[in-house]
Amino acid sequence: MARKPKSEPLRFVVKKFGNSTLFRWPSPGPWFSSLRRFHQRCAMRSAFGLWLSALGILPSPAAEADASSTNGLPQPVPGWRMELLLTAPQLRHPSVVCTAPDGRIFVAEDPMDISLPRASLPEGRILCLHPEGRVTVFAEKLFAVFGMQYLEGKLYVLHNPRFSVFIDADTHGTNRTELLEQTNPEPWALNWNDHVPSNFRLGMGGFFYVAVGDKGLFGAVDRNGKRVDLHGGGVVRIRPDGTGLEVFCHGVRNILDVAITTEDELFTYDNTDEHEWMGRLTHMVDGGFYGYPFDFIPRRPYTLWMLADYGPGAATGALAYTDDALPSEFHDNLFLADFGQRNIRRVILERANGTFREVRNELLFPDPPPDFRPVGIHETADGR
Numbered sequence: 001m002a003r004k005p006k007s008e009p010l011r012f013v014v015k016k017f018g019n020s021t022l023f024r025w026p027s028p029g030p031w032f033s034s035l036r037r038f039h040q041r042c043a044m045r046s047a048f049g050l051w052l053s054a055l056g057i058l059p060s061p062a063a064e065a066d067a068s069s070t071n072g073l074p075q076p077v078p079g080w081r082m083e084l085l086l087t088a089p090q091l092r093h094p095s096v097v098c099t100a101p102d103g104r105i106f107v108a109e110d111p112m113d114i115s116l117p118r119a120s121l122p123e124g125r126i127l128c129l130h131p132e133g134r135v136t137v138f139a140e141k142l143f144a145v146f147g148m149q150y151l152e153g154k155l156y157v158l159h160n161p162r163f164s165v166f167i168d169a170d171t172h173g174t175n176r177t178e179l180l181e182q183t184n185p186e187p188w189a190l191n192w193n194d195h196v197p198s199n200f201r202l203g204m205g206g207f208f209y210v211a212v213g214d215k216g217l218f219g220a221v222d223r224n225g226k227r228v229d230l231h232g233g234g235v236v237r238i239r240p241d242g243t244g245l246e247v248f249c250h251g252v253r254n255i256l257d258v259a260i261t262t263e264d265e266l267f268t269y270d271n272t273d274e275h276e277w278m279g280r281l282t283h284m285v286d287g288g289f290y291g292y293p294f295d296f297i298p299r300r301p302y303t304l305w306m307l308a309d310y311g312p313g314a315a316t317g318a319l320a321y322t323d324d325a326l327p328s329e330f331h332d333n334l335f336l337a338d339f340g341q342r343n344i345r346r347v348i349l350e351r352a353n354g355t356f357r358e359v360r361n362e363l364l365f366p367d368p369p370p371d372f373r374p375v376g377i378h379e380t381a382d383g384r
Contacts, residue, residue, distance in 0.1 A: 022086035103131040108145035119188035144193035160187035179242035207237040251290035259318040314340030317377035337374035
């Protein structure tokens with residue numbers, strides 16, 4: 001088996017009001033591989049706002065701080081670095097990000113919820129950022145894209161009410177096939193694509209696990225003709241061929257992503273209702289019921305409970321680090337993106353009987369700027 005590159009950055013999308021950026025967030029520390037040290041030495045900005053690697057001398061921490069301050073980049077905690085890959089006008093209104101094994105990055109745009117007159121318009125698109133810096137339009141005329149995963153030469157795209165798959169033709173997608181014709185008859189209710197089926201991850205059993213907000217599923221029929229309805233938020237799963245659709249667990253509010261560990265344990269980061277249900281990290285189990293909206297005040301004995309409460313915010317992306325490019329202490333750590341708190345939170349867990357407990361957590365940006373708004377997070381396998 002070919003060995004993976006020994007440096008694996010995390011990618012995440014930051015959404016700004018009226019502006020947008022795509023960052024590469026390299027792995028911690030400068031000593032894990034010469035490939036990453038070379039890549040991180042310095043960066044220069046192109047005419048389109050794309051940051052590219054350039055040969056140079058690794059700047060001192062003070063020089064790095066000065067440069068980042070000048071460029072307006074958020075400053076991570078020591079041991080982590082940031083690189084700007086794409087910004088407006090090339091990228092506007094990003095919603096979710098994923099990567100391919102060859103180093104390409106896919107990022108979706110959702111102008112319908114920001115700058116267009118109706119949230120129901122199929123005016124979304126997916127941009128493909130190639131390793132050499134070229135940007136192509138992979139797919140367009142989509143509904144609001146909130147879920148993407150790349151698997152075996154195909155890009156799977158959840159753009160409610162459709163769940164589609166494209167064959168990868170490098171610069172663009174071809175042979176679009178619908179896995180689900182409808183997740184919800186009106187996902188843009190109240191003229192807003194929110195609280196909808198969102199991002200999904202592949203589990204070791206061959207299912208995609210899909211985060212679903214509390215608009216739920218109604219009239220979703222898989223390719224074998226099986227209908228599934230979900231009242232409220234939860235997790236559903238479906239095979240990549242569009243069969244096997246079923247509810248995995250339910251009773252949450254507005255989750256946008258699913259983090260899956262090396263042991264196939266699922267975790268979600270839920271959005272606050274501004275009252276008693278705050279930003280919750282939860283261990284999701286098969287058949288679990290978590291109490292939202294009617295059975296969590298007071299907590300009922302027949303509901304499952306959260307692992308941690310991180311207060312008010314706007315939970316977006318969730319990632320479990322499952323590779324071996326980072327030191328062992330990062331194995332199966334969770335990285336949680338929060339649009340409202342303007343931060344990425346690293347969470348370290350340990351087993352506690354049949355579930356888990358938080359050992360500790362840390363925010364990776366001590367003083368984020370007001371327009372730093374992460375909406376998605378994904379690791380890459382290109383070693384840069």
